[in-house]
Amino acid sequence: MSIEVRVPTLGESVTEATVATWFKKPGDKVAVDEMLCELETDKVTVEVPSPTAGTLGEIVAAEGETVGVDALLATLTEGEGAAAAPASEAAPAPAAPAAAPQSSGGKDTEDAPSAKKLMAENNVSPADVKGSGKDGRIMKEDVLNAINAPKAAAPAPAAAPRAPVAADQASREERVKMTRLRQTIAKRLKDSQNTAAMLTTYNEVDMTEVMALRNEYKDLFFKKHGVKLGFMSFFTKACIHALKEVPEVNAEIDGTDIVYKNYVNMGIAAGTPTGLVVPVIMDADQMSFAEIEKAIAEKGARARDGKLSMTEMQGGSFTISNGGVYGSLMSSPILNPPQSGILGMHKIQDRPMAINGQVVIRPMMYLALSYDHRIVDGKGAVTFLVRVKEALEDPRRLLMDL
Known part of the structure; x- marks a missing residue:
């Protein structure tokens, strides 16, 4: 029997999280309440336990992916010794899990809340963003691509452009994405x-x-x-x-x-x-x-x-x-x-x-x-x-x- 592992309630006013770490791989056997993964919100980290004993199947939300409340994280085959589901077939499909938690009764083409927020913060018009989600739905990644890709538009007023860095210096730099808490x-x-x-x-x-x-x-x-x-x-x-x-x-x-x-x-x-x-x-x-x-x-x-x-x-x-x-x-x-x-x-x-x-x-x-x-x-x-x-x-x- 296949069991769905979903994002738990994250707390008051918290609607999405980032998958920080998977502690298990597809095919691994897990016990009841054994920690499967860790989610990072803008306030605390949340551990997701296994709802039952069995074998971890498909990981739907990979590390670094943004997920909403009740989004599908993975599937679990109940029962000890059950065969694992294919590990990597569905990995390159971030649109489906991101869209799942947003089913609030609106139209299928309603943009993801995280995308709306990002567009508002960066003064980006939906017309300037090409949606990759279902029925052209705009996802957070689409907004990030639109912000980073076109440089012909007026520069963002929030910060001055980064000064050019010499090649030898660039090789000694390390770029790390800010955590949600930071x-x-x-x-x-x-x-x-x-x-x-x-x-x-x-x-x-x-x-x-x-x-x-x-x-x-x-x-x-x-x-x-x-x-x-x-x-x-x-x-x-x-x-x-x-x-x-x-x-x-x-x-x-x-x-x-x-x-x-x-x-x-x-x-x-x-x-x-x-x-x-x-x-x-x-x-x-x-x-x-x-x-x-x-x-x-x-x-x-x-x-x-x-x-x-x-x-x-x-x-x-x-x-x-x-x-x-x-x-x-x-x-x-x-x-x-x-x-x-x-x-x-x-x-x-x-x-x-x-x-x-x-x-x-x-x-x-x-x-x-x-x-x-x-x-x-x-x-x-x-x-x-x-x-x-x-x-x-x-x-x-x-x-x-x-």
Whole structure:
């Protein structure tokens, strides 16, 4: 019995993915729930398990191909020892699987959604594109061919043409297609700059008290809670404390409305081998230091392993980005839309400071708050950063809610 392997539901607002890797070849025997392939979306990677035990037959969607939700990926012959279907006969037919998921009740000649989006982004008219799909349907590859082929048209305004490269230099270059995650990161960051009235304010914090408190209790903390006491829980608590006083930093714009959040879903930016992701700790304002540290450790590990789900990166109301772990001394973080604020942490560095008329060496950190000036005024932004500074320089204020 032949079983179809199709693209699973990819998550909210995600309509297509790229086939990243096939773990099996046609003719390979597979067990129930054994991973067949990995799909890469613009947010996370999704593994596709085998729905039954049997033998992998025809692979319909090859690596690198774009597929939509419910598109046919492969066929599977049920039952152990079943013969494999022909491996490569249908390989050069990308039009069929790409068209299959788009059956939304429209005409057969309706262009693929990915093609429509690409034409809109590049100001390409459908009349200038020759469709290779069923009944002349325009596919994504057709649009890419139309964009790359005719050079007589006006050049795209988005970027200047690439300068000619000498032959000896060209042989030493490597051209790699951007992953979907990297494309999404680039688009979202640029959209953030184009949409929000972004401004950054700076301050510095003396980390003496936090470091002393951490050194004093880190062993007991680990012994009781089974997780290391880091700086992120202090910064998370300090930001939660400041957000209560300056709620507009924890708000977002929705049309002509301002939506104030009576909760804090804290996004913690994390660097991974494939790019920057921001897992969200839901209701962080209801958590203890230990719960925050455990959540950060667990989310960070899942992010590095590429195991974060869609829901784990949605719903954030404020974000913390720690460039200090990479040695950054100062930076201006970019907002994570639709959020209105992001705190940038940086490297702790010993610097001479004037304290009570005396020059002393203190472990100092620069703080940066980028905010959306459309709803956060300068006074609110500065007040927020000062409250974070005060809470970190005297952590007892967090206990007293001062």
